[in-house]
Amino acid sequence: MSRWEPGARERLVVAAVDLFTEQGYDATTVAQITERAGVTKSTFFRHFPDKRELLVAGQETLSRLLTEGIAEAPVAATPLETVAAGLERASNAMGPMNRELAPRVRAAIAACTELQERDALKTVSLTAAMTTALIARGLPDATAALASELGILAFKRGFAEWSEGDRDGQDELAGYVLAALDELRVASASLG
Known part of the structure; x- marks a missing residue:
């Protein structure tokens, strides 16, 4: 995973929406979102305090x-x-x-x-x-x-x-x- 790859915030939102659609909000973890977006957990938490904030980004x-x-x-x-x-x-x-x-x-x-x-x-x-x-x-x-x-x-x-x-x-x-x-x-x- 590239540490400073551009567009991380947008990729996180898209990954989260895709996963929420596929398996539901409750079943989706931050780890799954970061993996799908190709970023680290620290990148996630730099942009969002928790996963529910992704949908009101x-x-x-x-x-x-x-x-x-x-x-x-x-x-x-x-x-x-x-x-x-x-x-x-x-x-x-x-x-x-x-x-x-x-x-x-x-x-x-x-x-x-x-x-x-x-x-x-x-x-x-x-x-x-x-x-x-x-x-x-x-x-x-x-x-x-x-x-x-x-x-x-x-x-x-x-x-x-x-x-x-x-x-x-x-x-x-x-x-x-x-x-x-x-x-x-x-x-x-x-x-x-």
């Missing part, structure tokens, strides 16, 4: 991108336009690997209560980060919280549709996420 980056997009939105933007700026920034960072792994990650999460709990915590964390960023722009707490919830729901809906779509297509995630946000905007207006 990009959460910190996603949170940062969402909040940067919100912070950089035009001053005159409405709350949902501001959220859309964050969603677009985060979506543009997602590529073919995210699309390819998504169905297998969803299956692994669906098959394991521990991963379902971790996924729920990820959603709460991303929503809280967006809410904090919106409040920092001067939005009232309730408005910021509602806009963030709609934003996360739009991201999840758009990501699911994008990842289930044509793998050969060159369509970008942002289009799906922004369309989902527009649908939710219309739906929320009809609530009365």
Whole structure:
């Protein structure tokens, strides 16, 4: 095993998703993941504190991108336009690997209560980060919280549709996420 071979983090994620799909989360060990990825255990622990963190590997980056997009939105933007700026920034960072792994990650999460709990915590964390960023722009707490919830729901809906779509297509995630946000905007207006 090469000690400093590039792409170790990505290889670890792919190896883990493959093994979780093949034999289940509980039956998969860190040793098996590192062997499949062609790295050492110390490399694993340099990137991840434990195996469940593999499936939320990009959460910190996603949170940062969402909040940067919100912070950089035009001053005159409405709350949902501001959220859309964050969603677009985060979506543009997602590529073919995210699309390819998504169905297998969803299956692994669906098959394991521990991963379902971790996924729920990820959603709460991303929503809280967006809410904090919106409040920092001067939005009232309730408005910021509602806009963030709609934003996360739009991201999840758009990501699911994008990842289930044509793998050969060159369509970008942002289009799906922004369309989902527009649908939710219309739906929320009809609530009365």
